[in-house]
Amino acid sequence: MAGVTMVQALNQAMREEMARDETVLLLGEDVGVDGGIFRVSDGLLDEFGEKRVVDTPLSEVAIVGSAIGLALYGFRPIAELQFSGFSYQAFHQVEGHVSRYRKRSQGRYTVPLVIRMPYGAGVRALEHHSESREAYYAHTPGLKVVIPRSPRKAWELLKASIRDPDPVVFMEPKGLYRRGREELPKDRRKVPALDGAEIVQEGEDITVVAYGAMLYRAMEAVKTLEREDVVNAEIIDLQMIAPLDSDTVNASVQKTGRAVVIHEAPRTLGVGAEIAARITEESFLSLEAPVKRITGYDVQVPMFAREQLYLPSEERILQGMRDTLAF
């Protein structure tokens, strides 16, 4: 098959950035010799040596905390946390410091680090390996939160995140790690800066907002909808959930008058809540139906045997769009 998987694209992005900028380095549990438990850093140790690809002790606080120090000193560390479910061990470092050094020091000290972590369902793993709690980070002022949808996007957004002057929590939808391939751009040097949402399909009748793995389910559902119901959907990939590019979303809703938003995370206070609130605030008079949230449920994420019942399915998404169109 042509092209690369998301795992390979992320690997390539790090490789290129490390070659371009010697202040970029990678640290985390099992990122070196093992190449990362998902193989995202495969080969980087051989290429860049153990000063720049560092296997650390089992210490999320020290990984994030020392990455802060490295960033303060002038490096651009990429800290890998093995699963988002273990990122909360270091949550106080993120809330208390990563998001604040710029402010606290009146701009003198900044922490342009990237904290990478796989998140979301789809790998038949144990408890704590399937959650989507990106809203914790998106609710924290001072952070950027990026979620790529495809290999190419993963490559582009990770590079942009590494170059970004602000700290980025880079959440990798692990269900997409090996789903599908894409060619990377020919010209590898041009990297657009981090910048909001992308309209992946234009349409007139309904706005469909999603990100990460759910985007594909949304797109599949839209295909069925367009075929069976003869309507056009505008599909938006948020790409960044913080800062949230609600302007793009609102412009779309002001055209379509209807919106659904889809994510894996629990509904309550998930990103869909903010999208719904901002649409209501800014596009109220255009709205012909309530904004519909198609999301994970407000309970603990089940173990993997029942995961699919928990996640928004194509059918649920399709139904949600139909309800919204019929409202």
Place this chain on the structure above:
Amino acid sequence: MAGVTMVQALNQAMREEMARDETVLLLGEDVGVDGGIFRVSDGLLDEFGEKRVVDTPLSEVAIVGSAIGLALYGFRPIAELQFSGFSYQAFHQVEGHVSRYRKRSQGRYTVPLVIRMPYGAGVRALEHHSESREAYYAHTPGLKVVIPRSPRKAWELLKASIRDPDPVVFMEPKGLYRRGREELPKDRRKVPALDGAEIVQEGEDITVVAYGAMLYRAMEAVKTLEREDVVNAEIIDLQMIAPLDSDTVNASVQKTGRAVVIHEAPRTLGVGAEIAARITEESFLSLEAPVKRITGYDVQVPMFAREQLYLPSEERILQGMRDTLAF
């Protein structure tokens, strides 16, 4: 002055519950000899002894983590964290365990603990002492999150939280600790179970949703509004932001057609987002204006000299209500 402050009410609630139920105990930094840095546990050590009122080492993880163990064993621990700003040190224990043991053990093990923490602005303190990040906890399935508005409510809700079979994050609006006094009920034994929002004032024209310290600003603003604009507001104190009693809110909005929601927390993904989303979902056809959020801003909370510019002021709330009424 008659009645008790919120600090005294909380103290009284713990005292009564500890006297009633010997499995209730209090642990935390400085809760014993010092009586808590806000004096909430004043005198409890003398009354109940150092086995039940325990000064711990400076370890939030161990405070919450050992409280989990105590709860698993059959105790009903109250864990005090000194400020919500230091609760993130133990966030992984809350996200990973407090909220999950019931589920994980298929109901065999439950953790009926209460994690108390002062939150919010108003004490002219250093960084990390003024934040309102209750949404982190409210977004975590399996937890209850309670926020009292007054001495009497603090007494009642803390007692109910201690008796509740689920884990409760009990967030105390520190700006209200010594603001105003109220009598506690004569009959101290009757304690209503934790149960959703309360309509503190009935009205017809607009629904005003708030909780904690902002409720008073909302009430003051409503007074001005009612006086100057001749309208009636229905004021709802959420009391619990998880589970969120949106049914009460929606019933109100279906009557008034308009709503504002007020909180100190950053706007993005704050509780107001969820309220706005649920109102839009369930009361869309009744809505005559977009739900207005009057909140803290999406930046790091400033140090105390500029705190008032950050917090929703009475004027901002008044203006927000007027905009909503005039929409």
Place this chain on the structure above:
Amino acid sequence: MPIKTVDLDSEITHLSILDEKGRVDEELEPDIPEEDLLDLFKTMLLVREFDERKEKLQRQGRIGTFAPVRGQEAAQLGSIYALRKTDWFVPSFRETAATIWRGMRLEDDLVYTAGYEEGIRFTKESRDLPIAVPVASQIPHGVGIAWGIQLKGADDVVLTFFGDGATSEGDFHEALNFAQVFRLPVVFLCQNNRWAISVPLHKQTHSKTLAQKGIAYGMRSLQVDGNDILAVYVATREAIERARKGKGPTFIEALTYRLSFHTTADDPTKYRPADEVKEWEKRDPLPRFQEYLIKRGHLDRDMVKNWTTAAVIEVDHAVERFERRLDGMGRDPDAIFEHAYAKNPPYVERQRREVEDWVRARREEGGGE
């Protein structure tokens, strides 16, 4: 004297009773009833067989990933054997041997590993915690239970397990400090299997032993040969008895080795020299224990053969029961909404109905999965 050495009253000892050839130090040899010795041995055989079978089931996609025990049987069984049924057992995620000793049914473990919460089955009397996936995060829970025991004046004890990697986490540090400050009846059993996934011990920490980490808390700490079931038992028993008498916690480092992969998702040949594994194969706790039992006249080769076959059959049966149960379980969505709260809030109940409606609609359409 301006420069003086502080006397810390702390030293770290290393205990070993059964050597690599199965020779015993008779002075230190504990007095374990024959029946128990043989039970422990049978359990070792069973756990090995179970591990292997799970690996196959996983490769066939019938269960999910899991962490094998191979190499650590003595560390787990020697210590758990010292615990009373009424004491508390706080596992990490690799203690299948200890958990089986505590009475877990193999089929339940398979149900759990297949992704069903129902595999966790405790009775009201259970004093075993479910597995804890976030490394080290269970350690403070064990401390809290021990605190509860102390407050209640009960004479129970808590045995808390974790690995070498766990000692780098803050949770380990905070929990051990607490336990010693309050002199709680808890024993910390660190299975130092020399690897944390791909990270070897010397990259995990620069301390010469893990046991010495206990010195930070003024805690009694020692090292044992973790592949020597007798030494593990003796050290744990003593620690438990001290704890039971109110003398506070002990930290035990059991030196052992993870002979297998980290989990089925892992390929250790990527990071670990084959030689090292071979060296440790020689110290395998199972043949060593077997030699000991044979030398003591408790066991002969035939028994080993028969029991090995019996283990295979036991696992066969467990797998059959597991598969029957899976069939019955279907994909009942209700389970998602159970045990979330004592009583679900209204909107969660509405979500539950939403899922139920979906599943019903699907069934009516005659669709499978």
Place this chain on the structure above:
Amino acid sequence: MPIKTVDLDSEITHLSILDEKGRVDEELEPDIPEEDLLDLFKTMLLVREFDERKEKLQRQGRIGTFAPVRGQEAAQLGSIYALRKTDWFVPSFRETAATIWRGMRLEDDLVYTAGYEEGIRFTKESRDLPIAVPVASQIPHGVGIAWGIQLKGADDVVLTFFGDGATSEGDFHEALNFAQVFRLPVVFLCQNNRWAISVPLHKQTHSKTLAQKGIAYGMRSLQVDGNDILAVYVATREAIERARKGKGPTFIEALTYRLSFHTTADDPTKYRPADEVKEWEKRDPLPRFQEYLIKRGHLDRDMVKNWTTAAVIEVDHAVERFERRLDGMGRDPDAIFEHAYAKNPPYVERQRREVEDWVRARREEGGGE
């Protein structure tokens, strides 16, 4: 041998050079230039005066709460003096003496304590971190900076401060382990002032010394009399030089005492015996250092008197400048939205305009605050 003692190659020494009467151990006495000695002494006087003045300003409501230094001047100045300007200083929240030594202007400190971010003023050349309020959370930052230094091949060093209470936090543990695993050029300076707010040392941990906590990481660790500026200096200098030479981190426990309250929000008479404070008054680092300087002929009583007056005047001037600056600063809302991100997102800019409009509207109505 089945039970053997493991040789840990680790012992904890205690260093003291200047005793409570100001008598010096001449063999260990460091060779500090007279000018520097007197500068250090002047700074001690200044910090004392500044602490007192801040207390008054706080009681008058002109500044917010703060953490006084009294009793810990030697621990802070002896150590910070050993640091080059180009080395890195990572404070906790009580290091006003060290921070002043590094060049912080008193008025900036007052501006900060009055609740304005602008009190934090760093230049591009600054190698001092801002204060860290969450206990122990700054320790890994110092480790990361040291790691950066090592990677860059620079010969700078990091000096990281924290208190006795901080040693109970997981962040302390994870950071020290990291530092030793990577042999980083960082010195950990623990000011053991025996209290963490109301929690005394023996409730904080059961370890005999805090220094021995370094044994957990195989880290060189020692104890010094923290009220003895010479001992603190000698120990820190040696540790810094080792770090500079690539020999890795050192953990120094400086035994000192918090003579004052925890912060202005605190009343230590509630929890701490007056006797204990009296005992420690006798070991006050200031008179002790003063005696030493007088004995060495560097100082006389008149100089002390004049310099004390000079300190008062310096603080007077700082307060005046502070008050003038506050006037000028107004309540500019813009500051809330500055330095939030490199570039604010559009909705944050809209929020900024919302606040500006409010403030403008208010001003136009002629309302003050």
